[in-house]
Amino acid sequence: MQLQKALQPIWNLDGVLCVTTKDILEVITDHYDRLANADPGPSQDPIHWANIDLGEEWPKLPNPNDNLTWTEVLLSIRCMNCNTAPDVTGKNVNVLEELLKEECMVKVLSEWPGMSRPKAIIFALGRHDLLQTLLTPLGKAFFKILMSIWKLEQIPEQWNKVLICNLFKSRDPELMVNYRGISLISVRVRKIE
Numbered sequence: 001m002q003l004q005k006a007l008q009p010i011w012n013l014d015g016v017l018c019v020t021t022k023d024i025l026e027v028i029t030d031h032y033d034r035l036a037n038a039d040p041g042p043s044q045d046p047i048h049w050a051n052i053d054l055g056e057e058w059p060k061l062p063n064p065n066d067n068l069t070w071t072e073v074l075l076s077i078r079c080m081n082c083n084t085a086p087d088v089t090g091k092n093v094n095v096l097e098e099l100l101k102e103e104c105m106v107k108v109l110s111e112w113p114g115m116s117r118p119k120a121i122i123f124a125l126g127r128h129d130l131l132q133t134l135l136t137p138l139g140k141a142f143f144k145i146l147m148s149i150w151k152l153e154q155i156p157e158q159w160n161k162v163l164i165c166n167l168f169k170s171r172d173p174e175l176m177v178n179y180r181g182i183s184l185i186s187v188r189v190r191k192i193e
Contacts, residue, residue, distance in 0.1 A: 008173050017174065028166055031176040068150055070143055071130045074100055099138050106135040159186040 007024045009017055018024050042048035077096045104125045109115060125131075134140045149155055163184040171178045 008168075010176055011174050027176060031179075032164055032181055035181075068143075068146060069132070070134055070139070071127075071132060073143060073146060074103065074130050075127065096142075099136070099142065102136050103131055103134075103139050107131055110135070161186070 007021055009019045010024050010027045012018050012023070012027045013030070018027050077100045080096065107125065107129075134143055164181045165184060166179050166181055169178050169180055
Protein backbone atom coordinates (compact mmCIF):
# COMPACT_ATOMS: atom_id res chain seq x y z
CA MET A 1 0.00 0.00 0.00
CA GLN A 2 1.34 3.41 -1.01
CA LEU A 3 0.76 6.34 1.35
CA GLN A 4 -0.38 9.62 -0.14
CA LYS A 5 0.41 12.93 1.43
CA ALA A 6 -2.70 14.99 2.19
CA LEU A 7 -3.10 18.20 0.22
CA GLN A 8 -3.46 21.56 1.94
CA PRO A 9 -7.13 22.72 1.92
CA ILE A 10 -7.55 25.69 -0.43
CA TRP A 11 -10.25 28.37 -0.84
CA ASN A 12 -11.76 28.52 -4.32
CA LEU A 13 -12.81 31.74 -6.05
CA ASP A 14 -16.36 31.39 -4.71
CA GLY A 15 -15.06 31.48 -1.11
CA VAL A 16 -15.63 27.77 -0.48
CA LEU A 17 -12.92 25.87 1.39
CA CYS A 18 -12.04 22.81 -0.71
CA VAL A 19 -10.87 19.81 1.30
CA THR A 20 -11.16 16.80 -0.99
CA THR A 21 -8.26 15.89 -3.25
CA LYS A 22 -10.44 16.27 -6.34
CA ASP A 23 -11.66 19.76 -5.36
CA ILE A 24 -8.20 20.95 -4.29
CA LEU A 25 -6.63 19.79 -7.55
CA GLU A 26 -9.42 21.53 -9.46
CA VAL A 27 -8.71 24.83 -7.65
CA ILE A 28 -4.97 24.48 -8.32
CA THR A 29 -5.62 23.68 -11.99
CA ASP A 30 -7.97 26.64 -12.39
CA HIS A 31 -5.47 28.95 -10.71
CA TYR A 32 -2.59 28.07 -13.04
CA ASP A 33 -4.88 27.98 -16.07
CA ARG A 34 -5.97 31.56 -15.32
CA LEU A 35 -2.33 32.62 -14.90
CA ALA A 36 -1.26 30.96 -18.14
CA ASN A 37 -4.13 32.41 -20.15
CA ALA A 38 -4.31 35.84 -18.54
CA ASP A 39 -4.21 38.98 -20.67
CA PRO A 40 -0.49 39.69 -21.12
CA GLY A 41 -1.17 43.42 -21.14
CA PRO A 42 0.78 45.59 -23.56
CA SER A 43 3.67 43.14 -23.93
CA GLN A 44 2.23 41.64 -27.13
CA ASP A 45 0.63 44.81 -28.50
CA PRO A 46 2.62 46.15 -31.50
CA ILE A 47 1.02 49.59 -31.17
CA HIS A 48 2.35 49.86 -27.60
CA TRP A 49 5.92 49.23 -28.79
CA ALA A 50 5.74 51.33 -32.00
CA ASN A 51 7.00 54.56 -30.39
CA ILE A 52 9.27 53.10 -27.74
CA ASP A 53 13.02 53.25 -28.35
CA LEU A 54 14.35 49.73 -27.83
CA GLY A 55 17.97 50.74 -28.44
CA GLU A 56 20.18 49.55 -31.24
CA GLU A 57 18.80 46.93 -33.56
CA TRP A 58 20.47 43.60 -32.98
CA PRO A 59 22.35 42.09 -35.89
CA LYS A 60 20.62 39.34 -37.80
CA LEU A 61 21.64 35.84 -36.79
CA PRO A 62 23.86 34.26 -39.43
CA ASN A 63 22.22 31.18 -40.91
CA PRO A 64 19.87 30.35 -38.01
CA ASN A 65 18.50 27.36 -39.93
CA ASP A 66 21.87 25.68 -40.45
CA ASN A 67 22.31 22.30 -38.83
CA LEU A 68 23.39 22.16 -35.22
CA THR A 69 27.03 21.49 -34.54
CA TRP A 70 28.35 19.35 -31.72
CA THR A 71 30.37 22.32 -30.46
CA GLU A 72 27.17 24.42 -30.18
CA VAL A 73 25.50 21.65 -28.20
CA LEU A 74 28.46 21.35 -25.82
CA LEU A 75 28.60 25.14 -25.31
CA SER A 76 24.89 25.14 -24.61
CA ILE A 77 25.30 22.36 -22.03
CA ARG A 78 28.09 24.33 -20.39
CA CYS A 79 25.72 27.31 -19.93
CA MET A 80 23.00 25.27 -18.19
CA ASN A 81 22.46 25.57 -14.44
CA CYS A 82 23.71 22.49 -12.60
CA ASN A 83 21.97 20.82 -9.68
CA THR A 84 18.49 21.87 -10.74
CA ALA A 85 15.38 19.83 -10.00
CA PRO A 86 15.01 16.68 -12.11
CA ASP A 87 12.46 16.67 -14.92
CA VAL A 88 9.30 14.55 -15.07
CA THR A 89 11.37 11.53 -16.13
CA GLY A 90 13.72 11.93 -13.17
CA LYS A 91 16.63 13.08 -15.36
CA ASN A 92 18.78 15.97 -14.19
CA VAL A 93 20.88 18.54 -16.04
CA ASN A 94 23.90 16.94 -14.36
CA VAL A 95 23.58 14.03 -16.81
CA LEU A 96 24.39 16.43 -19.64
CA GLU A 97 27.20 18.02 -17.61
CA GLU A 98 28.73 14.56 -17.19
CA LEU A 99 28.39 14.02 -20.94
CA LEU A 100 30.34 17.26 -21.54
CA LYS A 101 33.05 16.24 -19.05
CA GLU A 102 33.38 12.79 -20.60
CA GLU A 103 33.62 14.20 -24.14
CA CYS A 104 36.39 16.57 -22.98
CA MET A 105 38.22 13.75 -21.18
CA VAL A 106 38.10 11.48 -24.22
CA LYS A 107 39.54 14.28 -26.39
CA VAL A 108 42.35 14.94 -23.90
CA LEU A 109 43.18 11.23 -23.73
CA SER A 110 43.16 10.95 -27.54
CA GLU A 111 45.66 13.82 -27.81
CA TRP A 112 47.91 12.38 -25.07
CA PRO A 113 47.52 8.62 -25.47
CA GLY A 114 50.11 7.68 -22.85
CA MET A 115 48.53 9.76 -20.11
CA SER A 116 46.81 7.85 -17.32
CA ARG A 117 43.35 9.14 -16.59
CA PRO A 118 43.44 11.33 -13.46
CA LYS A 119 40.63 10.53 -11.03
CA ALA A 120 39.91 13.93 -9.51
CA ILE A 121 40.78 16.20 -12.43
CA ILE A 122 38.15 17.50 -14.82
CA PHE A 123 39.20 18.93 -18.16
CA ALA A 124 37.04 21.91 -19.19
CA LEU A 125 38.24 22.67 -22.67
CA GLY A 126 38.01 26.20 -24.02
CA ARG A 127 35.50 27.23 -26.67
CA HIS A 128 37.97 26.74 -29.53
CA ASP A 129 39.27 23.45 -28.14
CA LEU A 130 35.84 21.86 -27.83
CA LEU A 131 35.09 18.89 -29.98
CA GLN A 132 33.97 19.12 -33.56
CA THR A 133 33.25 15.40 -33.66
CA LEU A 134 31.45 13.10 -31.28
CA LEU A 135 33.65 10.80 -29.25
CA THR A 136 31.48 8.97 -26.71
CA PRO A 137 28.60 6.56 -27.32
CA LEU A 138 26.26 8.72 -25.20
CA GLY A 139 27.27 11.83 -27.13
CA LYS A 140 26.64 10.10 -30.46
CA ALA A 141 23.19 8.89 -29.35
CA PHE A 142 22.20 12.26 -27.88
CA PHE A 143 23.32 14.20 -30.95
CA LYS A 144 21.50 11.79 -33.27
CA ILE A 145 18.27 12.48 -31.36
CA LEU A 146 18.87 16.25 -31.44
CA MET A 147 19.52 16.21 -35.19
CA SER A 148 16.39 14.17 -35.80
CA ILE A 149 14.33 16.71 -33.84
CA TRP A 150 16.04 19.58 -35.66
CA LYS A 151 15.27 18.10 -39.09
CA LEU A 152 11.69 17.08 -38.30
CA GLU A 153 11.07 20.36 -36.44
CA GLN A 154 9.08 18.40 -33.88
CA ILE A 155 9.79 17.46 -30.28
CA PRO A 156 8.75 13.94 -29.20
CA GLU A 157 5.36 13.99 -27.47
CA GLN A 158 6.76 12.42 -24.30
CA TRP A 159 9.22 15.33 -23.90
CA ASN A 160 6.40 17.89 -23.98
CA LYS A 161 5.05 16.79 -20.61
CA VAL A 162 5.50 19.38 -17.90
CA LEU A 163 4.96 18.85 -14.21
CA ILE A 164 3.90 21.93 -12.25
CA CYS A 165 4.90 21.92 -8.59
CA ASN A 166 2.96 24.13 -6.22
CA LEU A 167 5.34 25.90 -3.79
CA PHE A 168 4.03 27.71 -0.74
CA LYS A 169 5.53 31.20 -0.38
CA SER A 170 4.16 32.71 2.84
CA ARG A 171 1.10 33.87 4.78
CA ASP A 172 -2.16 31.91 4.60
CA PRO A 173 -1.63 28.45 3.07
CA GLU A 174 -5.34 28.23 2.24
CA LEU A 175 -5.09 30.96 -0.43
CA MET A 176 -3.75 30.08 -3.87
CA VAL A 177 -2.19 33.55 -4.30
CA ASN A 178 0.32 32.51 -1.62
CA TYR A 179 1.73 29.77 -3.86
CA ARG A 180 3.97 29.94 -6.87
CA GLY A 181 4.32 27.27 -9.47
CA ILE A 182 7.52 25.92 -10.90
CA SER A 183 7.50 23.75 -13.96
CA LEU A 184 9.70 20.72 -14.32
CA ILE A 185 10.45 20.24 -18.00
CA SER A 186 12.55 17.64 -19.70
CA VAL A 187 16.28 18.42 -19.60
CA ARG A 188 16.36 17.35 -23.24
CA VAL A 189 13.83 20.07 -24.10
CA ARG A 190 15.85 22.62 -22.11
CA LYS A 191 18.78 21.77 -24.32
CA ILE A 192 16.75 22.36 -27.50
CA GLU A 193 15.36 25.66 -26.28
